[in-house]
Amino acid sequence: MKKNAIAVLLLMIIYSTGAISADYIGFQHEYFLEQHPSAKANAMGHGMTALSDGAFSAYYNPAGIIANAGFSAAYSEISPYYFIDDARYSYFGLTQEWGNWGTIGLSQYKFDAKAGGYTDESGSPQTMTLSMNTLTLSQNVFWDLALGLNFNLYYYKDFYAQDHFSFPVDVGLLKSFLIKSETSPQKFTLGMVVKNVLASTIDDAGLGDVAVLPVTFRAGAGWETILMNQEVITGLLLLGMETNIEYENILNTSNHSAYKAGTQLSLLELFFVRLGYYSYSFDPELGGKDSFSDFTWGLGVQVYLDDFVERHFPLYLRLDYAQLTPPTYKTGLEDKTNMTLGVQLQWMFDDE
Numbered sequence: 001m002k003k004n005a006i007a008v009l010l011l012m013i014i015y016s017t018g019a020i021s022a023d024y025i026g027f028q029h030e031y032f033l034e035q036h037p038s039a040k041a042n043a044m045g046h047g048m049t050a051l052s053d054g055a056f057s058a059y060y061n062p063a064g065i066i067a068n069a070g071f072s073a074a075y076s077e078i079s080p081y082y083f084i085d086d087a088r089y090s091y092f093g094l095t096q097e098w099g100n101w102g103t104i105g106l107s108q109y110k111f112d113a114k115a116g117g118y119t120d121e122s123g124s125p126q127t128m129t130l131s132m133n134t135l136t137l138s139q140n141v142f143w144d145l146a147l148g149l150n151f152n153l154y155y156y157k158d159f160y161a162q163d164h165f166s167f168p169v170d171v172g173l174l175k176s177f178l179i180k181s182e183t184s185p186q187k188f189t190l191g192m193v194v195k196n197v198l199a200s201t202i203d204d205a206g207l208g209d210v211a212v213l214p215v216t217f218r219a220g221a222g223w224e225t226i227l228m229n230q231e232v233i234t235g236l237l238l239l240g241m242e243t244n245i246e247y248e249n250i251l252n253t254s255n256h257s258a259y260k261a262g263t264q265l266s267l268l269e270l271f272f273v274r275l276g277y278y279s280y281s282f283d284p285e286l287g288g289k290d291s292f293s294d295f296t297w298g299l300g301v302q303v304y305l306d307d308f309v310e311r312h313f314p315l316y317l318r319l320d321y322a323q324l325t326p327p328t329y330k331t332g333l334e335d336k337t338n339m340t341l342g343v344q345l346q347w348m349f350d351d352e
Helices: 002-019 029-034 039-043 062-067
Strands: 071-079 087-097 103-119 125-142 145-157 163-166 169-179 186-195 201-204 209-212 216-233 236-250 257-267 271-281 291-304 315-324 338-347
Touching: 039 257, 039 271, 039 291, 039 315, 039 338, 062 103, 062 125, 062 145, 062 169, 062 186, 163 201
Parallel strands: none
Antiparallel strands: 071 087, 071 338, 087 103, 103 125, 125 145, 145 163, 145 169, 169 186, 186 216, 201 209, 216 236, 236 257, 257 271, 271 291, 291 315, 315 338
16 A cells, blocks of 8 residues: 555656646746745745644645644735735645544645736726645655645636636655654654646636646755753753755756755744745746845744643644745845744644
């Protein structure tokens, strides 16, 4: 059964390399490539393929939700959208652990914008809507190797109030290596994802034909450790660290790649400081900049909603903030920073 799952994964990846029959020319590039929903990921250089981030993990690597014990929920908002004030991104996700069956998730990543010049019959501005509605399945297949799938319904309502649909599929792997130690336990992870592995397209009246969606490959490595394991407060470790590096490539365009890196320091498992860096190379045929790079940063605070007594808490709430300049090939937007605000709730069931 598990060997069959890996075989299906390999066949899907092989199929994706042969199914790409047209180049991606930048359709809704901000939504697919430049804006990310997780404040933690945005603060750490846009990369989260090999790390876990609660219910946000489904967006970055469907295999990543396997790390979510019990029930988790996440919500975030990003604003502003470059030069359009009346626009916003939002994300809402849920995951539930089902024992040996793995973990299942539901999420929606949505963008709404109003623009002058496009009005309905009453004269009100028309709203453009993009949303990715996702069912995520993840399971450990063997030796701490998790396989994940995203089944997406992509919905696009243009400024002419016409509806368009597509059904991309994402596939991901996450491998964990644990090094046990009483003083400094460590966890190494390797992650890989191919988003839109079947090279789906979408009918787009604005282009007069079909719009090609990006086929995105990402591979990353993560490292988590405890730097200082003194318990200043009972059950809370003094200092921890997470680090990630990541590579991204758009398989159906001639020149689009990215390198990302980030670090998180945690204090008492309550406060988080995050720093990151990204460097993007863009296809010159898009007609803008050929590269863009910047530093990112963010903060987080975690509140445990149960007794501060035991090592593992059944319920916690985390608030995250990030500020960055989104990567874009368009000129004149280099100073357009935005903020990501996120909240996560996780309920880790008691094993007793």
